[in-house]
Amino acid sequence: MSALPMDLLSHLPGQLPKEECCRLFHGRGHCYPGFEGVTLDWLAPSLLLTQFSAMTEQQSAELQRQIAAWWSTVSEMPLSLVWQDRSRSPAQTVCLGASPPTPHWVLENGLAFELSLMQGQNHGLFLDMERGREWVRAHSAGKQVLNLFAYTCAFSVYAMAGGAREVVNLDMSRPALAQGKRNHQRNGFDRGVRYLGHDLFKTFGKLKKLAPFDLIVVDPPSFQQGSFIATKDYPRLLRRLPELLGPSGEALLCLNAPELSRAYLRDQVQACAPALEFVQQLENSVNFPDADPDRSLKVLHYRLSKPE
The missing domain is CATH 3.30.750.80 (RNA methyltransferase domain (HRMD) like)
Structure with missing residues (x-):
């Protein structure tokens, strides 16, 4: 600079x-x-x-x-x-x-x-995802929700605030999930929440037993060695996602990688999970202006199409 x-x-x-x-x-x-x-x-x-x-x-x-x-x-x-x-x-x-x-x-x-501002790069809440969390609160009433890459479970807190029947949070980091549990307790959500400290790609069998889900939130890191690399692992996840959704189940797919466009994510969904129909892209907060929308946060809403 x-x-x-x-x-x-x-x-x-x-x-x-x-x-x-x-x-x-x-x-x-x-x-x-x-x-x-x-x-x-x-x-x-x-x-x-x-x-x-x-x-x-x-x-x-x-x-x-x-x-x-x-x-x-x-x-x-x-x-x-x-x-x-x-x-x-x-x-x-x-x-x-x-x-x-x-x-x-x-x-x-x-x-x-x-x-925890003084510990590590990520302090516990990604402010750019506020619109996504608001959408989840508005669309969770009575639903069974799966929160993948849950981190400190902010999506889950919003889902419970919106009246979700149950939320399952999955993340490899047990300390992050412990912080997420404190977030739920602070907001009075002590029941109806599960915390699974597992590798997603080794846990599909357990998730299938808990399915079907009415809403799945997918908010992975774009590049985290040993956890998730978007270009390699998003397609793997998308292929398995429809089998976890119930009839007309919804998915909120997030991607925060400036080098990967909106078209990239939509193309991956079309190729790997054609049963998912695109509904809309959520607008980002006005506090996060971006000269190039393709470099900004992508939050796409999909719905499982009904079988003909």
């Missing part, structure tokens, strides 16, 4: 959102030239700046100065700024100012989620 323009202040809101978490600035969508490597999130009471491209010490110091200046105009609280540098490997995370609370709970659409 050799020519970072120093005008972040002009892109920040004039007042701080109250309690609900949100993205304040999304440079990754290439809508703000020079800021392609910067995002800023409000995760009350902390801010999280994620840096994806290299910066000079001067650029980093100037961004910190501007954020501190903006903060002084929108809040009387001490500044808590977590800075995560993903331009290096492993990523480095430091806290500038007040530390995030422990435990750290945030709200999204009235639901509570536990975060």
Whole structure:
């Protein structure tokens, strides 16, 4: 990032959102030239700046100065700024100012989620998937839901909030599922939820015994060695998906790989699971503008066609 323009202040809101978490600035969508490597999130009471491209010490110091200046105009609280540098490997995370609370709970659409800003790259809630979670809440009443690659089970919390009969969460990471269980307990959803800490491709037999499902959410990592590589594993998953769905069952297929287009995912579904009919693509949040829709998050709604 050799020519970072120093005008972040002009892109920040004039007042701080109250309690609900949100993205304040999304440079990754290439809508703000020079800021392609910067995002800023409000995760009350902390801010999280994620840096994806290299910066000079001067650029980093100037961004910190501007954020501190903006903060002084929108809040009387001490500044808590977590800075995560993903331009290096492993990523480095430091806290500038007040530390995030422990435990750290945030709200999204009235639901509570536990975060861990200082531990690893992923803090517990992917904000760009908010529209997908809202859709699941609106379409879960009375349904048997399967949440694949559940991570900390945010989709499951929304499904239960929408009146799901039962949700089965599957993820290889048992610590993530344990955090997901705390998320459910915090929101008062202690019953009707299962947690399976297994490799998906070794668990289809168990899932078939729990099927049929009315709704399946598929939100995998795009590239995670030893877990899921989209170009190799999405087709494998799609071939098996229809056998887990009940009549007219629905699937929400997600893909967050900038190098893979919407057409790529639709073509894979057509080739590997032709029984799934495309219904719609969900719009992404306005807080995540992107100059190229094919590089942004893809969330596609499908329905199992009725046999003729």
